[in-house]
């Protein structure tokens with residue numbers, strides 16, 4: 001019996017955040033249940049808020065919110081993706097990088113992804129004013145990130161942490177929506193991105209996603 005079950009939706013950036021964390025931690029003893037909403041498959045009843053992803057431990061422990069799941073898994077299975085609790089400065093820098101990702105990157109990037117990607121599937125028109133605002137916020141964010149990454153190899157210091165993984169799915173979505181220049185147009189950000197996506201475990205998940213997307217289109 002697998003250690004736990006992870007419920008998610010096909011093509012969801014939030015599910016991918018957790019899958020990338022598990023891959024980078026080298027953990028494979030879990031069951032992945034991906035629901036395809038576009039094919040009319042039903043959300044599992046057990047999921048609070050009906051959102052993905054959601055994590056179920058056999059003893060009844062349930063967790064949702066992708067970043068909380070990632071952090072819990074990294075702690076539970078000792079993935080080398082978090083600073084040690086004993087290094088209070090490193091933990092503070094991690095917390096700072098984590099808030100920065102959620103508030104100043106994921107917020108506007110999520111809006112672009114929703115307007116340009118999700119709405120296409122829903123047959124809804126894109127709100128260009130929302131996209132323009134979000135683009136402006138992201139440009140400012142990546143200008144700051146460029147300066148930070150000229151000093152540090154990764155977002156929370158010189159080691160890859162969960163925070164770097166948190167960025168990957170939504171950046172992939174930005175590339176898919178034609179906004180790759182946020183990354184490729186900035187030298188240090190682009191070098192950081194290469195360091196992240198060229199890790200073997202990350203490459204494996206991204207390649208598998210590409211295959212799934214191609215198979216879904218056929």
Ligand SMILES: N[C@@H](CCC(=O)N[C@@H](CS)C(=O)NCC(=O)O)C(=O)O
Pocket residue numbers: 009012013014015050051052053064065066067
């Ligand atoms: N902040 C949440 C976001 C979860 C979320 O919004 N998931 C989307 C899919 S990417 C969802 O479940 N949408 C279906 C719905 O809202 O009914 C997380 O990080 O897990």
